[in-house]
Amino acid sequence: MLRPLAELDVQVAVRRSLDESGHLDRSVLEAFQDAVDRTVSKHIRPNYVGAFARMYLMSTDLGIEGFDDDVAAELDEMVIGNNPIGQAVLSNDPQSGPIPRREMDALLVKLKDATERRLIPTTHLAVTWLFICFGCNSKNLRLIHEGDCSVVDVPDGDPVYQVQVPRIKKRTRGERDQFRTRQVPAAVGAVLDQLVTDNRQQALYRDGIDRRRFDWPLFRTRWAREDLLDGAFDASAFRVEAFWPGMILKEVAELLDLRAADGSRLRLTPRRLRYTFAARLVADGAAPRDVADALDHSSLNYVMVYFNARLDAVEQIDKAVDSFLSPVADAFMGRIALDEVDAQGAGQPLRRISHVSPTMNAMRAVGSCGELGDCEKHAPTACYDCRVFIPFVDADHQAVLDDLLLQRERRLANGDDPRWTQINDRAIANAKAVIRRCAAIRNVGE
Template sequence: MSSASKLQTSIDFGARSIEPAFNTKVLTWSGSTVDTSGKKWRISTRRTLNWELMHLRPGTTLQATLAYFRNCLRQLSDDTIFGKFKSLNTIFVTAIEANFDISNAIKIDISFYETIRNCLLKKVSPNTVRSHLQTYRNWYLWCTDAEFEGFDEEIATVLENRIIGGNIKGAAVLRNDPNEGPLHQIQFDALTARLRQAEENHTLSIEILTAAWLFIIYGTNTRNILLLNEEDLIKTRLIDGSEVYELRIPRIKKRQQQERADFKTRSLPPGIGQLLEKLKQQNARQRRLALLDHNPTRFSQPMFRRKKPYAELLNTEFEAEAYRQPSIWFNQALAHVVEKLELKSADGEPLRLTPRRLRYTFATRLVQEGASPMELAEALDHTDLQHVMVYFNARSDAVIRLDSVLTLPLMPVAQAFMGMVVPDENQAKRGNDPASRIKFLNRQQHQLKTVGTCGSFGFCELAAPIACYTCFKFQPWLDAPHQDVLDWLVSEREKHLARGVDPKMTQIHDSTLRAVNEVIHLCQAIHHNARDMP
């Protein structure tokens, strides 16, 4: 086989690609179209990626690298891509000189990083070494997130949490990176509150809503969720009539030959279990409409299911997986959550939400709740305790004071209050029902005062008014004593701090604090606008 034929074969990686319906024509960031079917990719008038110069033999590493640069074409300038190409090639040349077999990605372990770093430091400046290693890390993380064969999540976690040029440290986690590290408590509260609201309002599709919740409550990798089948949802009805849900989550091991051969069974919150049941019902309706999906022995029943099968998988050895969503769908689903729910970062830009970041958040929150290294490794399904220690190095039990949050204008990220301020009871939904009034006991004045109206006709088991301010059915009155509520919450928080109470208990009402503060600001803004009106 000629070298050109070998390259073409490696380019065509079929069902395992994140783009199963593969198109070698790529629309670039600049708007031009690049043909990526050959050995030389003309990416601009000045730049060409010559794959004959890339020191990679056909194999899993080359397959993933080709896909990585196709993705770069869609997002980066030609100069940046060309620089990455040269830098990554330098890494591969150095690896070959150090007798690494890099054609199979499974052989690129953590010792690879250390060896390459030491070799490069003998040849080029430290700044150049850092640049090359940063390119290598970005490449490895992307290939891992895209689920290419041989790229290991545990190695990716170690790489992600290194400071390039230094010793092992928790880069994204330890420095609380605002875009890559664990979500801040305010961001996490906003995300979960908006997801609950989206379920009530049907703002998000069932499959997207369910996927987001699974990443949050389990901190899994994408492939764990991708491989879920409908049969993995287990519901047990107890003697008292209540229902208990569990989920069998497929384990991902790099040397495991057969997928879905090993599982971890996790308990499932009832609300998420009910969502999964709805998703199964939706899948059943889609199956009835699908002309091909009439034989349950022909196709697997994935929990996250495409409406139409991949045509190129039909009548092949991969046919059973024709209805399973690709990995990229889950990243797109989280991006859709951010866009639809208008989630913001601290700088006001759209929140960066990825499965990896939710995994970091899951792990960090477990540590803050007192999990041991062994417990965390088990929850993350890690095989080595050293891979979880970064979360313990990053642990901080210090509880921040909220003075800045309560005195400065609210940042876009807070989003704690989701209800609607109404002028008075007469203009509130259910305003004619005295039972809808939400009351607050002013302990200093020994008076019970009304702060708003509940717009829900159902029975609520949550404690009013604490839970009300973060509920989207709450309608606070414009001139109600919200400041009294805020003063009491802050006073209680300060008492907890002074007594040295467990930080988890001290922070339990922080989202309510932010919500009450937001209501106060909204009421002030309404009064201010009313005064300015002619």
């Protein structure tokens, strides 16, 4: 099926794309499709195009020179004829498809904790958060400059953090001719501010380098790339290379000890985070045009794979909850105390967290809050998803879990929107994790 690659016009497209962009770009696929249209029966043409896409994805994953991850992501989102190309998305491939909800929840919990306590480098935090927030490609990220990050003061409100994200593959002359303005949460904005501050403390700011000569990317190398100096790409000499964002994500998975459901290291890549971003939009009820806009696609063809892959919402919830024995579900970040006295430690008073339900005869303490300030979240449900919650070893956490599961079953039985049943799913997973950890502590004591 790849024999049309040998056609003369396809070879011309290959040479032209390598000369102009350094990799096989979309024009090669278009030339390949034209060759297929001339030589292959209509009903099997999608199979040939599918073979091209699979070849491109395999070559990209193997790191072969001349294949680009951004083009691969676009190919994997395509649906051509009746033949779906996005097999990783459609099959929910555990290694290359969208990250399952419970694995993504564990990632978010650990990433938030690492952000609050700055447990990993600021660069790593910024890269991971931007992929999660925007669902962008690696090239989008590499083209962001320091000046693209800004803070907008809102009268009688909190400041709004914005990022001007360069658009790609829009057939413009320059790489930064078009932008989309995207907002980020305040915590992510603070990470970006810190990254800019860190950048400006590097030696390149103190060595008398002519700032007018170079672009100043948000993510950049410490030293200028010699292969780009004194040429057409001189201004981009401090821009990181194409493989760099993927390498950073791999390091994040190791630094945060992120695990897949089978206990192996979570495969964290720009493409998987983009798939996850789109899949969660669909799960939250977004329309195809909204998903296309969020992914910055000009056509709906590239996003329909996510709607074709959509599972029944109740099945998704069942999979998210049915994780009692899964190591990735152990995402609870707080410490566990033997009792209230142990929780207080040096004697600092803590706020008691109690629970009452039809299955209990009276209100009973299940833990303490590590902060004395007022909290507007609903206790104890929200507590199991909070880093400052300190559960007690001998408390009846099973009763809390039973209530959470009962609430979920009632919502489903009442015909409520399945998305409402997902509200407490992470609390359910964390309550199970607390039960496991408490049991382990009791077993050690015995």
